[in-house]
Amino acid sequence: MTVIILFGLVIGFMLIGVPIAVSLGLSSILFLLWFGDTSLASIAQTLMQAFVGHFTLLAIPFFILASSFMSTGGVAKRIIRFSIACVGHLQGGLAIAGVFACMIFAALSGSSPATVVAIGSIVIGAMTKAGYTKDFAAGVICNAGTLGILIPPSIVMVVYATAVDVSVGRMFLAGVIPGILAGAMLMVAIWIMARVKNMPKGQFAGMGEVWSSFREAFWGLMLIVIIMVGIYGIPGITGAIFTPTEAAAVASVYAFIAAVFIYRDMGPLKGAEGQANTPLWKKPQALVTAWFHRDTQKTLFEAGKLTITLMFVIANALILKHVLTDEQVPQHVAEAMLSAGFGPVMFLVVVNLILLIGGQFMEPSGLLVIVAPLVFPIAIELGIDPIHLGIIMVVNMEIGMITPPVGLNLFVTSGVAGMPMMRVVKAALPFLGVLFIFLIMVTYIPAISTFLPNAVMGPEIVTR
Amino acid sequence: ALADPAGCDAGEMVIKFSHVTNTDKHPKGIAAELLKTRVNEQMDGKACMEVYPNSTLYDDDKLLEAMLQGDVQLGAPSLSKFETFTKVFRIFDLPFMFKNMEAVDAFQASDNGQAMMSSMERRGLAGLGFWHNGLKQFSANKPLLEPEDAKGLKFRVQPSDVLVAQMEALGASPQKMAFSEVYGALQQGVVDGQENTWSNTLGQKYYEVQDGITETNHGVLDYMVVASVDWLDSLDEGTRDQFLEILDGVTKERNAAIAQVDADARQGVLDAGGVIRELTPEQRADWVAVMKPVWDQFTDDVGQDNIDAAQAINAQF
Amino acid sequence: MHAAPGESFVDRIEETLIAVILGAMTLITFANVVARYVFNSNILWALESTVFLFGWLVLLGASYAVKKNAHLGVDAVVDICPLPVRRVLAVIAIALCLVYACLMLKGAWDYWANFANLPQTGGRWFPLGFEDRFRSKSWYEVNDIPFPAFLGFLESAMNEGEAYEKLPRFIPYAVLPLSMALLLFRFVQVALKVWAGKLDRIVASHEVEDEIADVAERRGES
Ligand code: NA
Numbered sequence A: 001m002t003v004i005i006l007f008g009l010v011i012g013f014m015l016i017g018v019p020i021a022v023s024l025g026l027s028s029i030l031f032l033l034w035f036g037d038t039s040l041a042s043i044a045q046t047l048m049q050a051f052v053g054h055f056t057l058l059a060i061p062f063f064i065l066a067s068s069f070m071s072t073g074g075v076a077k078r079i080i081r082f083s084i085a086c087v088g089h090l091q092g093g094l095a096i097a098g099v100f101a102c103m104i105f106a107a108l109s110g111s112s113p114a115t116v117v118a119i120g121s122i123v124i125g126a127m128t129k130a131g132y133t134k135d136f137a138a139g140v141i142c143n144a145g146t147l148g149i150l151i152p153p154s155i156v157m158v159v160y161a162t163a164v165d166v167s168v169g170r171m172f173l174a175g176v177i178p179g180i181l182a183g184a185m186l187m188v189a190i191w192i193m194a195r196v197k198n199m200p201k202g203q204f205a206g207m208g209e210v211w212s213s214f215r216e217a218f219w220g221l222m223l224i225v226i227i228m229v230g231i232y233g234i235p236g237i238t239g240a241i242f243t244p245t246e247a248a249a250v251a252s253v254y255a256f257i258a259a260v261f262i263y264r265d266m267g268p269l270k271g272a273e274g275q276a277n278t279p280l281w282k283k284p285q286a287l288v289t290a291w292f293h294r295d296t297q298k299t300l301f302e303a304g305k306l307t308i309t310l311m312f313v314i315a316n317a318l319i320l321k322h323v324l325t326d327e328q329v330p331q332h333v334a335e336a337m338l339s340a341g342f343g344p345v346m347f348l349v350v351v352n353l354i355l356l357i358g359g360q361f362m363e364p365s366g367l368l369v370i371v372a373p374l375v376f377p378i379a380i381e382l383g384i385d386p387i388h389l390g391i392i393m394v395v396n397m398e399i400g401m402i403t404p405p406v407g408l409n410l411f412v413t414s415g416v417a418g419m420p421m422m423r424v425v426k427a428a429l430p431f432l433g434v435l436f437i438f439l440i441m442v443t444y445i446p447a448i449s450t451f452l453p454n455a456v457m458g459p460e461i462v463t464r
Numbered sequence B: 001a002l003a004d005p006a007g008c009d010a011g012e013m014v015i016k017f018s019h020v021t022n023t024d025k026h027p028k029g030i031a032a033e034l035l036k037t038r039v040n041e042q043m044d045g046k047a048c049m050e051v052y053p054n055s056t057l058y059d060d061d062k063l064l065e066a067m068l069q070g071d072v073q074l075g076a077p078s079l080s081k082f083e084t085f086t087k088v089f090r091i092f093d094l095p096f097m098f099k100n101m102e103a104v105d106a107f108q109a110s111d112n113g114q115a116m117m118s119s120m121e122r123r124g125l126a127g128l129g130f131w132h133n134g135l136k137q138f139s140a141n142k143p144l145l146e147p148e149d150a151k152g153l154k155f156r157v158q159p160s161d162v163l164v165a166q167m168e169a170l171g172a173s174p175q176k177m178a179f180s181e182v183y184g185a186l187q188q189g190v191v192d193g194q195e196n197t198w199s200n201t202l203g204q205k206y207y208e209v210q211d212g213i214t215e216t217n218h219g220v221l222d223y224m225v226v227a228s229v230d231w232l233d234s235l236d237e238g239t240r241d242q243f244l245e246i247l248d249g250v251t252k253e254r255n256a257a258i259a260q261v262d263a264d265a266r267q268g269v270l271d272a273g274g275v276i277r278e279l280t281p282e283q284r285a286d287w288v289a290v291m292k293p294v295w296d297q298f299t300d301d302v303g304q305d306n307i308d309a310a311q312a313i314n315a316q317f
Numbered sequence C: 001m002h003a004a005p006g007e008s009f010v011d012r013i014e015e016t017l018i019a020v021i022l023g024a025m026t027l028i029t030f031a032n033v034v035a036r037y038v039f040n041s042n043i044l045w046a047l048e049s050t051v052f053l054f055g056w057l058v059l060l061g062a063s064y065a066v067k068k069n070a071h072l073g074v075d076a077v078v079d080i081c082p083l084p085v086r087r088v089l090a091v092i093a094i095a096l097c098l099v100y101a102c103l104m105l106k107g108a109w110d111y112w113a114n115f116a117n118l119p120q121t122g123g124r125w126f127p128l129g130f131e132d133r134f135r136s137k138s139w140y141e142v143n144d145i146p147f148p149a150f151l152g153f154l155e156s157a158m159n160e161g162e163a164y165e166k167l168p169r170f171i172p173y174a175v176l177p178l179s180m181a182l183l184l185f186r187f188v189q190v191a192l193k194v195w196a197g198k199l200d201r202i203v204a205s206h207e208v209e210d211e212i213a214d215v216a217e218r219r220g221e222s
């Protein structure tokens, strides 16, 4: 009962426009003062502990930074060119290329909204010019953008791994097959729709264009290789080099070098408007000045600001988690659910419902921090693999992002496409069906999620 | 199994015990559950214990802060976590300080060991008893038979100056890493090896991702049950004595079982297909020769008298 | 709608600080990878100093985000309310933020004070003066970051002359009361604006608001 009051406070505060972070933190404090006997100082300790005690959360600012360097530079543009060269000649090719580009960008970025902005701001306009309706274009990108959190790296996966203490590397691996599968399902759906509605078809520009666009995009694509090889190594050739957190930091440094010294889209070597970029040998001092250049500072600041707003939500969600634990709420919830005779199937349905509804109000990472510890003990008791549960949760978050009334990707797409929200909602609807089928598949076929991590890293150890 | 909510009654004094392991396989988790059962049976109406396992409430570092703050009453961090409070606990990290667990047990029961329990009282922490886990073994992604085999390897260690110095003495590179990433890091080769007790090696399945475990028995991984002085002082004498007596019983009972737990875990590693390498007396002497000089760096911290006492006890076993 | 960065001198200081902290975190972590993989060595204080910087970044940045209305929130309900209702909701919302900041400030002070050899405040939620007796924790050190020699004067000032091997905790923890005081200050500023009717909401609806504003701008130009 008391828990319902707590969640009532959280939701009530949010709906009247209190920042999510404050809603979470303040509700927890009030709950603690009312029902608990723990000190206010423990709240401050938990706030500090959100950063100091969770080494894995460090991956979040680093992946945000890497993604910022990559989008400030014109990497998205190059990825789109490569995607069009590969699949643009199919019926509905530009739309399929948009999905393909979202998948590639998702492998560079840890966030869905970031993927929508990077790809959508170019592709939606291009599709409209090529004769697609704006609604169709927005619907495609709005959906494909959700892959940002399913295809690794993923901020939401980092948060899940931290909340339930599983390996981030394992979660990332688990997202690979589902990510590719979801992307493929979207592409097939588009292709069928395109055949039925006779949508435009591009010209195949030949292998030459595929090759030259690949070369253009190469340095951006290398980031994916660095992250994957760095975390997992190449079997038989090299061991891994860094932990997922370190991979994120290395990715940031690499993205900076690629953007400033290779692509020269930003920084001291970037040519003025309409002029060619300066080669490094003509301006060797750039090796030093690049680190302090205005563009570098601006990218660091933008990434820092995003880190602040996201992490302030997560840190306050961790306060809520701490208060729930302190009052032994997860045990009570688990007990209630188990004594209600829930089997694995019913349990997963309930989890899906909680997340779909919760996703209406909450920023996905914050929601995960709260829900994961509540359902995790039950999942373990029911013999559900923690990694499988994690992927189910991520796919739910994806769907929450594109379902009305509130969905992160709906907002962002409406902004990027310059369309009213309700039109985006309608536009996204047909593809939402695809994601729902995908959710059911992922929920009931654990192997989609667990096959790759188990093959590479061995079965998950469950210690509780 | 799920820890069932204790459901404390009104008027009962709540004792929160926060720790970082599971509840049914790890020596510490088992002991904590036993303590909970006994307290809730024998002190029903007076006191009620709630156990928070798996770092769900606090990790060891934050536990001690929260204990001094009065937000948690009981914990059992590993001994190296007390370095911040007093450096005498470094004696348990010093390589080859104790011959076997019997010697560790006898040292902890001696005047020197008991003095250590109360050595943190000026900083607000009271030791209530040592809980055993066992002696540590090395493991790596290649066979470790001679100390030279460890040279150049990267070892994951706990944040402890002694353990860092120990790895450096071996010519190995100590690395710090989040606990949840250790298995993956060992498997993927981000780090090459680690050191741990049999129970932890079995529980974390490190044997799966290591070439083998070398039975070095080079260090101690034990815990101390602690409470804040202020909380203990706040209890009325009857309650406190009853509680400490129950705790003492659990401590003796579980510590007496540790040899069996350890042997079972060692056998468990073998049964699961793990490789265990035993050292010949000559090989072992080589490890001692390389690692023992680490003592000199920390003699001032742990006190020559404590070292002498430990060595005198070793001679009895 | 969205505030341009670097509008005032204080803005620029805050923004530079955000950039510098994030840059330092990245470089320290990167350096540790290089140390381990290339030189088979280590920087043992790298992880701990990075997570402290992480805490500073977010906690100090939280007040900047208040100033720039950047904190994430749900404005779907607020959007459909008529202006007078919106005003009332905004007043309630900012009042709740003030309550939050006050309680957090008390908690942050209570947590930090003993580490810094200072008394906690009395009272469970309302500070009723300072406690007259307390157990100092100024000896409490962090785990890995060595004590820098230039701070040697702190040993006599804070630790009864005993040497510190590692950085004492009151230094990194100081960010808590500092940042919560700043947060309270910024919320008060926003509250004044809300009260005067210059602001009808205090949240941003999603994390890429600025980027979308840029896209919209470009679309407007072309
Ligand atoms: Na991603």
Ligand code: NA
Residues within 6 Å of the ligand: A359, A360, A399, A400, A401, A402, A403, A404, A405, A406, A407, A408
């Ligand atoms: Na939604």
